[in-house]
Amino acid sequence: MLPIIQNRPPPDVIDLGLGDPPLALLPLDLIRDSAQGQLIQTDKSFLQYGAEQGDGRFLLALSNFLTKGYNVEARPENLFIANGISKALDLICTLFTQAGDTIFVEQPTYFLALKIFADHRLNVVAIDTDENGLIVEALEEKLTGARPRFLYLIPTFHNPTGATLPQARRARLVQLAREHDFLIVADEVYHLLSYIQGPPAPFATYADSENIISLGSFSKILAPGLRLGWLQAHPKMIERFTACGLLDSGGGLNPFTSALIRGVLESGGLENNIKDLINAYRSRGNVMDAALRRHLPQLEYAPPQGGYFIWARLPANVNASELRKRAPAFKVDFRQGALFSSRGGLENYMRLCFVRYTEEEIERGVLRLKECLESKQQP
Numbered sequence: 001m002l003p004i005i006q007n008r009p010p011p012d013v014i015d016l017g018l019g020d021p022p023l024a025l026l027p028l029d030l031i032r033d034s035a036q037g038q039l040i041q042t043d044k045s046f047l048q049y050g051a052e053q054g055d056g057r058f059l060l061a062l063s064n065f066l067t068k069g070y071n072v073e074a075r076p077e078n079l080f081i082a083n084g085i086s087k088a089l090d091l092i093c094t095l096f097t098q099a100g101d102t103i104f105v106e107q108p109t110y111f112l113a114l115k116i117f118a119d120h121r122l123n124v125v126a127i128d129t130d131e132n133g134l135i136v137e138a139l140e141e142k143l144t145g146a147r148p149r150f151l152y153l154i155p156t157f158h159n160p161t162g163a164t165l166p167q168a169r170r171a172r173l174v175q176l177a178r179e180h181d182f183l184i185v186a187d188e189v190y191h192l193l194s195y196i197q198g199p200p201a202p203f204a205t206y207a208d209s210e211n212i213i214s215l216g217s218f219s220k221i222l223a224p225g226l227r228l229g230w231l232q233a234h235p236k237m238i239e240r241f242t243a244c245g246l247l248d249s250g251g252g253l254n255p256f257t258s259a260l261i262r263g264v265l266e267s268g269g270l271e272n273n274i275k276d277l278i279n280a281y282r283s284r285g286n287v288m289d290a291a292l293r294r295h296l297p298q299l300e301y302a303p304p305q306g307g308y309f310i311w312a313r314l315p316a317n318v319n320a321s322e323l324r325k326r327a328p329a330f331k332v333d334f335r336q337g338a339l340f341s342s343r344g345g346l347e348n349y350m351r352l353c354f355v356r357y358t359e360e361e362i363e364r365g366v367l368r369l370k371e372c373l374e375s376k377q378q379p
């Protein structure tokens, strides 16, 4: 059988590492209603090569959605539609770097972004983080030895740590990017999935600075199969994207899908979907937090505030990669910390995702994890 889904763990395994949304919460009805509305009308323009920046009506709907969601004005001229953040990152590497260039990332960072940077043969330098995200002094120290083409960071509800960068650090980073002339590529994919209190303003707030690119995506707030996302940047930067060969040849990156889901934005359906996700994910996060406290008190972690992940520190003598080899025997899985490192280390960390499974499955998965960990500790 040829695969139809990217990540499908064996049916009896609870893969607490996987960062995909739950299939049951992907809103088919909402998308169907919107798509039907588009498919029964007579304007065929969305079947043509699309405008390079993205369909004007979609840009308007997205700017209205973001203005409300981010609580700061998002103007259509600062937006560019991409096939998700992954494609936007790839395009940024193509347009702003050459093989061998240095870029900075957080330690740890989103492991699949590291693969995109490896595809472009970039020299990745990791900057230390703490419980509040990137340590600005550590960045400043690295800046004395190198000027990166860009700094890639996940400022809010980080993957994998869950950490959120405080406002003062954000402002200082923007200042440093201007002083040292590098780009900040802020991956804000989890910004709207906030379970306790709203995070500081996104980097999209600084989209009028030529040093800032904010990335957003429908993958975690609607459905990843749409392959639809956006970036926000200064109009001069937007021009770099719209004028590139890929866009010149192929036109806008996703005119068909953006036309089909424009109604989801215009009807307020996306906002309602996000509210539903927040309610479900908040409870799942609480359930995982309680189960970990009860069954695995040896783990150290920060309870979830938003996003998808818990980043748990195992006792110093436990190697998560070794532990993971034993996990299939217990029908459970997770992701070892080392995956998220561009420079080694993080051996005694694991990433757990609390959104993918039901509350009962999370309980069961954590119990299996406990058995797995206890088996490891036996001589």
Ligand SMILES: Cc1ncc(COP(=O)(O)O)c(C=O)c1O
Pocket: 019, 083, 084, 085, 086, 087, 110, 154, 159, 187, 189, 216, 217, 218, 219, 224, 228, 229
């Ligand atoms: C931090 C981060 N960035 C980007 C992505 C992928 O985004 P997209 O589906 O828009 O390509 C993910 C998905 O897990 C993610 O966690």
